[in-house]
Amino acid sequence: MCYFLFMLYVTTAVCSPAFLIDGKMATESCDAVNMDPDMELLSDEELEREAESFKEQGNAFYVKKDYAEAFNYYTKAIDMCPKNASYYGNRAATLMMLCRYRDALEDCQQAVRLDNTFIKGHLREGKCHLLLGNAMAASRCFQRVLELESDNSQAQQEVKNAESILEYERMAEIGFEKRDFRMVVFCMDRALDSASACHKFKILKAECLALLGRYPEAQSVASDILRMDSTNADALYVRGLCLYYEDCIDKAVQFFVQALRMAPDHDKARLACRNAKALKAKKEEGNKAFKEGNYEAACELYSEALTIDPNNIKTNAKLYCNRATVGSKLKKLEQAIEDCTKAIKLDETYIKAYLRRAQCYMDTEQYEEAVRDYEKVYQTEKTKEHKQLLKNSQLELKKSKRKDYYKILGVDKNATEEEIKKAYRKRALLHHPDRHSGASAEVQKEEEKKFKEVGEAFSVLSDAKKKSRYDTGQDLEDDGMNMGDFDANNIFKAFFGGPGGFSFEGNICSV
Numbered sequence: 001m002c003y004f005l006f007m008l009y010v011t012t013a014v015c016s017p018a019f020l021i022d023g024k025m026a027t028e029s030c031d032a033v034n035m036d037p038d039m040e041l042l043s044d045e046e047l048e049r050e051a052e053s054f055k056e057q058g059n060a061f062y063v064k065k066d067y068a069e070a071f072n073y074y075t076k077a078i079d080m081c082p083k084n085a086s087y088y089g090n091r092a093a094t095l096m097m098l099c100r101y102r103d104a105l106e107d108c109q110q111a112v113r114l115d116n117t118f119i120k121g122h123l124r125e126g127k128c129h130l131l132l133g134n135a136m137a138a139s140r141c142f143q144r145v146l147e148l149e150s151d152n153s154q155a156q157q158e159v160k161n162a163e164s165i166l167e168y169e170r171m172a173e174i175g176f177e178k179r180d181f182r183m184v185v186f187c188m189d190r191a192l193d194s195a196s197a198c199h200k201f202k203i204l205k206a207e208c209l210a211l212l213g214r215y216p217e218a219q220s221v222a223s224d225i226l227r228m229d230s231t232n233a234d235a236l237y238v239r240g241l242c243l244y245y246e247d248c249i250d251k252a253v254q255f256f257v258q259a260l261r262m263a264p265d266h267d268k269a270r271l272a273c274r275n276a277k278a279l280k281a282k283k284e285e286g287n288k289a290f291k292e293g294n295y296e297a298a299c300e301l302y303s304e305a306l307t308i309d310p311n312n313i314k315t316n317a318k319l320y321c322n323r324a325t326v327g328s329k330l331k332k333l334e335q336a337i338e339d340c341t342k343a344i345k346l347d348e349t350y351i352k353a354y355l356r357r358a359q360c361y362m363d364t365e366q367y368e369e370a371v372r373d374y375e376k377v378y379q380t381e382k383t384k385e386h387k388q389l390l391k392n393s394q395l396e397l398k399k400s401k402r403k404d405y406y407k408i409l410g411v412d413k414n415a416t417e418e419e420i421k422k423a424y425r426k427r428a429l430l431h432h433p434d435r436h437s438g439a440s441a442e443v444q445k446e447e448e449k450k451f452k453e454v455g456e457a458f459s460v461l462s463d464a465k466k467k468s469r470y471d472t473g474q475d476l477e478d479d480g481m482n483m484g485d486f487d488a489n490n491i492f493k494a495f496f497g498g499p500g501g502f503s504f505e506g507n508i509c510s511v
Contacts, residue, residue, distance in 0.1 A: 070094045092104040133198025181209075234266075295330050324339035337364075358389070372392045399473045410427065430450040455491040
């Protein structure tokens with residue numbers, strides 16, 4: 001039989017217009033090849049000896065870890081005796097060392113078809129299934145080994161490995177449904193310890209890494225698969241997903257379209273492509289409305305865009321920040337602060353959101369919060385502009401901890417000299433102790449305190465030098481202006497013309 005098959009192989013290989021030399025196609029005519037006439041006269045026994053010689057040479061190269069040459073010699077042995085299960089088993093072992101697990105699996109399956117009691121064949125077939133992520137098929141192979149040899153320790157261990165993979169698959173499925181993507185990544189990492197060549201596990205891990213915002217890791221996994229299989233629709237989808245979540249929507253759409261070209265029924269790629277296009281369109285509509293000054297419409301459009309895909313963290317962070325900008329334009333500062341906080345929660349590195357929120361804090365006189373945000377910004381980007389913003393917020397914080405003389409008098413910070421005088425007259429008369437002489441001791445004490453604060457405020461804001469120092473946050477005491485020695489009654493008398501120049505009873509009605 002070996003002799004017949006060998007002659008068939010020689011005739012086919014040599015007389016064919018194309019045949020393999022070291023794995024490459026070459027074209028030769030029958031006349032161009034010198035056949036050894038003696039080879040045609042080899043007996044079955046001699047062919048078997050020749051095949052064994054090739055196998056032994058393959059073994060020698062295998063031991064030297066020259067797996068490519070080992071593969072060549074095992075192939076020669078198979079070509080001479082294609083019914084020998086061990087030759088397929090040896091070549092499968094070599095292919096496994098070359099990480100060609102699918103090719104190895106075919107050889108293993110052929111080996112056990114030829115000899116169903118071939119234990120090594122079943123073990124290697126199971127190992128190939130396991131490495132490729134098919135734990136159920138792997139388990140069947142290892143169970144067959146245990147039927148043949150019940151105490152086979154390798155098969156016993158591999159059955160446990162297969163069971164572990166099945167459990168990790170089950171846990172990952174539950175985790176994905178619950179959107180616990182960290183759990184899925186953990187399960188896939190554990191499964192890949194035994195199923196290192198499983199593209200399905202790698203893709204699921206990469207998809208969850210993308211959903212967790214770990215885009216470089218996800219891109220790396222997908223790229224590794226595409227280097228081996230450039231038409232892998234799942235890997236193309238993950239590449240697109242990473243770009244989509246990094247707000248590179250146009251490039252993302254290209255990958256989704258390519259994935260759909262490879263696999264027209266790829267539901268995830270189709271949904272992501274639709275979401276990407278819708279998100280881009282809605283965001284652009286909002287930007288257009290904002291530029292046209294139609295802030296209410298812009299706010300509504302950004303809100304609609306935020307409902308399209310909750311998983312798109314970066315784009316949604318930008319949408320929240322854009323809506324915060326609209327809110328500040330509409331004087332809805334607390335709402336703007338809330339939107340900035342949502343943006344920062346999605347993307348802690350989003351400097352623009354920190355700056356927007358800090359400005360809103362400044363506008364609402366929440367200076368401590370503003371300082372914290374500007375400090376965060378300056379630590380991240382040490383620019384002159386950010387340094388000045390931080391300095392300004394720190395100054396306003398310092399000023400806020402002093403008495404607010406403008407607030408005490410009830411005037412704006414840009415009040416004129418005449419407005420300040422008018423405000424002092426009104427507040428001084430309102431809180432003068434004589435006005436409250438018949439009140440309780442507690443009320444008298446409180447009104448006297450307010451009367452002194454009004455006089456103090458007027459003494460500073462009515463003096464150009466003091467006002468300038470106060471407005472710039474400087475300490476008034478640094479220039480010999482000791483406010484502790486201040487006498488509100490003297491200010492009152494000076495303002496109203498001294499003794500005899502003012503009658504409280506005569507002015508009470510004007511207050």
